[in-house]
Amino acid sequence: MIYSIVPMTKKHIPEVAQIEQDTFPIPWSAEMFDNELRHDYTVYFVAENITDKSVLGYAGMWHIVNEGQIANIAVRDDARGQGIGTSLINRLIRTARQREMMGLTLEVSINNRNAQRLYTKLGFKPEGIRKGYYETGEDAIIMWVYLRCV
Template sequence: MIKVVPMQEEHIDGVLAVEEATFSIPWTRQDFEREVKENAMAIYFVALDGEKVVAYAGMWHVITEGHITNVAVLQEYRRQGIGDLLMESLERVALEREMIGITLEVRIHNEPAQRLYHKYGFRPEGIRKNYYSDTHEDAVIMWKYYPFYEDYEEHCNKR
């Protein structure tokens, strides 16, 4: 049974294993330690199969919006709804904190990830040319806006 919990320092070894198995330029232990210990903007969840970290996702809460930093699932656990559980956890926090939206970048050729994000209402809004330093692949900038956004925009226009 998979359960999703907030990431703690004790999960870093498992998160690193997922990170290194998933990304060609993985984040380091120090990166994740900073996220957990020092970054007040960081919101991270891990998916556990028993005690084993099999996936994780993170987001920064920057002023009024969320910026998804990473979503990763071990190959043998993909297509089991774990990405959905993680996205739902991030969205729940975004709504609780009344963020106006969430953004992310995704490799232009990463169709499985784009399908997941589309499923959750993210839409492409731009391209970052040569975004990924390992392959110089472009990134698609995707956004999902929440109902708070309209109210926020209206409020700003009254000023």
């Protein structure tokens, strides 16, 4: 699959919301993504199929003071396992470096081994637990990757 990582715009939202709905038990709505794009502290990218311009995945973070908080990432079911998740997180890390953030953090379900492997591969380390963080009642692992000393 040949794709490029580009900033998310309004035109991507219907497909992003569909992937979100197909992926998560309590999905964000199209309106929520639309709202995200209106804030200047948010950074969202999509992986866009070069051939037909369809959305293969998306990831976003919030730039809060000097750190990045990854808000969301998902790859379309039929496009997983091909490096797209890695490319999306790497793009967020590159943006974080350009903005001289000191690090990036995220929460991942204690049961989501695939995502944990992805983050570990990219240098994230577990730093704590949030009990019952998800609306499903699952605990979250807090992970961090540090990019520069402050």
